[in-house]
Each structure stands twice: as structure tokens, then as C-alpha cells.
Amino acid sequence: MPPQNEPPKMPIDGVRNLITIGSGKGGVGKTTVSVNLAIALARLGQKVGLLDADVYGPNVPLMMGIHDTPYAVENRIQPLEQHGVKLMSMGFLNPGDKPLIWRGPMLHSVMQQFMRQVDWGELDFLLIDLPPGTGDVALSLIQTAPITGAIVVSTPSEVALEDGRKAVLMFRQVKVELLGLVENMSYLIVPGTGQKVDIFGEGGGRRTAEAMDIPFLGELPLNPQVRIGGDTGRPIALMGEQEPQAEGFYAIAKQVIARCSAGPLRKAPSFSIED
Numbered sequence: 001m002p003p004q005n006e007p008p009k010m011p012i013d014g015v016r017n018l019i020t021i022g023s024g025k026g027g028v029g030k031t032t033v034s035v036n037l038a039i040a041l042a043r044l045g046q047k048v049g050l051l052d053a054d055v056y057g058p059n060v061p062l063m064m065g066i067h068d069t070p071y072a073v074e075n076r077i078q079p080l081e082q083h084g085v086k087l088m089s090m091g092f093l094n095p096g097d098k099p100l101i102w103r104g105p106m107l108h109s110v111m112q113q114f115m116r117q118v119d120w121g122e123l124d125f126l127l128i129d130l131p132p133g134t135g136d137v138a139l140s141l142i143q144t145a146p147i148t149g150a151i152v153v154s155t156p157s158e159v160a161l162e163d164g165r166k167a168v169l170m171f172r173q174v175k176v177e178l179l180g181l182v183e184n185m186s187y188l189i190v191p192g193t194g195q196k197v198d199i200f201g202e203g204g205g206r207r208t209a210e211a212m213d214i215p216f217l218g219e220l221p222l223n224p225q226v227r228i229g230g231d232t233g234r235p236i237a238l239m240g241e242q243e244p245q246a247e248g249f250y251a252i253a254k255q256v257i258a259r260c261s262a263g264p265l266r267k268a269p270s271f272s273i274e275d
């Protein structure tokens with residue numbers, strides 16, 4: 001049972017599955033996985049929203065190729081929509097290169113508004129792209145919302161995995177179900193020669209997932225087209241499931257659908273930070 005002083009985890013109206021995408025380390029491709037997974041889920045027939053919780057470095061608008069300003073109707077913020085995905089990001093409200101200089105309580109309140117005062121409508125999946133690490137924003141979200149499951153993204157390098165393990169342990173400590181680990185930038189196929197190069201080491205993601213007893217959701221190669229897709233606002237998942245360069249994202253999306261429709265994950269886990 002949650003302790004008496006713990007705030008209740010209020011469900012988000014109309015949202016069936018709330019999935020957080022986190023990483024220990026920055027720059028490992030968490031937002032890249034988030035946008036491509038969102039598009040893949042939408043293309044597989046799911047109703048999808050993506051909340052960019054990386055308030056200090058919100059890259060979702062750029063990667064989804066949309067820079068409008070959301071408006072409010074009767075105190076409810078209307079999410080923007082692009083590539084079949086409903087979107088909300090601090091980048092829509094604070095566009096450009098101006099840094100946001102906010103402390104914890106302000107972040108907490110804006111995240112609550114993004115979850116609960118945005119007119120998400122009916123969604124099968126609301127994905128939350130967390131900021132890297134195990135800090136305030138991640139914890140505040142996890143403490144207040146019934147997270148269905150968490151995905152952790154890491155490269156196979158030991159440095160990234162060390163921090164990835166901390167993210168896994170954070171979710172475990174707050175009793176959020178781990179949907180699994182995604183290994184990004186797993187290897188590079190050299191254009192022209194077809195040679196496979198393990199730039200960040202080989203197999204580290206799978207080994208870590210096995211050691212921590214969480215599902216391994218798959219490897220995503222380092223691929224210049226993935227970077228270009230992000231930089232131009234046309235994520236590679238838009239090319240569809242049949243496109244070999246996008247199929248890894250669809251394979252992850254299918255596992256997420258399978259796990260989340262299975263039943264028990266739909267129930268909000270109880271939370272206790274003291275455990």
C-alpha cells in the first residue's frame with residue numbers, strides 16, 4: 001500500500017497506456033526512439049500522443065517537423081498533430097534557442113499541465129520522452145501518473161550502460177514495470193563495403209537486459225538516414241514497416257502493443273519511494 005502522505009496517482013483522462021522513454025545518459029537516441037516509436041505505433045493503427053518532457057532540450061518539435069503554437073479552448077490546451085501523432089512540448093511554447101531557466105517546482109507544475117490540461121482525447125498510447133538521467137522531472141512524473149511501463153534506451157557502450165542501469169533501477173525502485181531496454185547505435189554498416197563495425201562495443205545492451213532480468217527490445221543500427229530523418233522533421237519510421245531501415249522501430253512498437261494489451265500492465269502500479 002502507498003504511504004498516507006503519498007499523492008494519489010490520477011489516471012489521465014482517455015489515455016489507456018502511459019509509456020515513459022528514458023535513458024541514463026544524454027545523447028543516446030531517446031528522442032529518436034520516441035518519435036519513431038510514436039509514428040510506428042500510429043502506423044500500426046494505434047491512437048498515439050507524444051509528450052516531450054525534456055523541458056531544457058526539447059527536440060521533439062524539430063524531429064517531428066512542426067513549429068506551431070498550441071492554443072487553448074476553455075482552459076484546455078489543444079495538442080498539435082503531426083505524422084498522425086498528437087504532440088506537446090515546451091519547444092512549442094519557448095521556441096528558438098532561448099534557454100529555459102526553471103527550478104523543480106515550476107517544472108513539476110508544467111509537467112502536470114502537459115499531462116492533464118492538454119486535450120489529448122482518446123489515446124491508446126501516450127509516450128513521454130523523459131529528460132536524460134534520474135532527476136526531478138522523471139521522478140515527479142512517475143510519482144503522480146499511473147505509468148503503464150518504461151522503456152530505457154542505451155548505446156552498447158559501457159559508459160552509457162552504466163547510466164542506463166541506474167535508470168532501470170530508478171524505475172524498479174518506484175515500482176514502474178520495465179517494458180525493456182532498447183539498444184540504439186548498435187553498429188554501423190559501412191556504406192559501399194557493407195562491413196559491420198561495432199563502434200560502441202557489441203552485445204552490451206542484450207547482456208545488460210539479461211543481467212537485470214528485463215526484456216531486450218532490440219538493436220537499432222547507427223544509420224545516417226535516421227539522423228537525417230530527425231534533423232529534417234521526417235523520422236525514418238514514416239517510410240513504413242516494409243522499409244528495412246525502419247523495421248527495427250516497428251518491431252519494438254509491436255512488442256509494446258503486445259505487452260500493453262496483455263492486461264496486467266494497464267493497471268497503475270502502486271508507488272513507494274521508501275521501498
Ligand SMILES: Nc1ncnc2c1ncn2[C@@H]1O[C@H](COP(=O)(O)OP(=O)(O)OP(=O)(O)O)[C@@H](O)[C@H]1O
Pocket residue numbers: 023025026027028029030031032033054057059131132184185220221222223224225226227228230231
Ligand atoms: N540510430 C541512429 N543512427 C544515427 N543517428 C542517430 C541514431 N539515434 C540517434 N541519432 C542521432 O543522435 C543525436 C542524438 O539523438 P537524440 O537527440 O535522439 O538523443 P537523446 O538521447 O534524446 O538526447 P538528449 O535527451 O540528451 O537530448 C541526434 O542527432 C540523432 O539524430
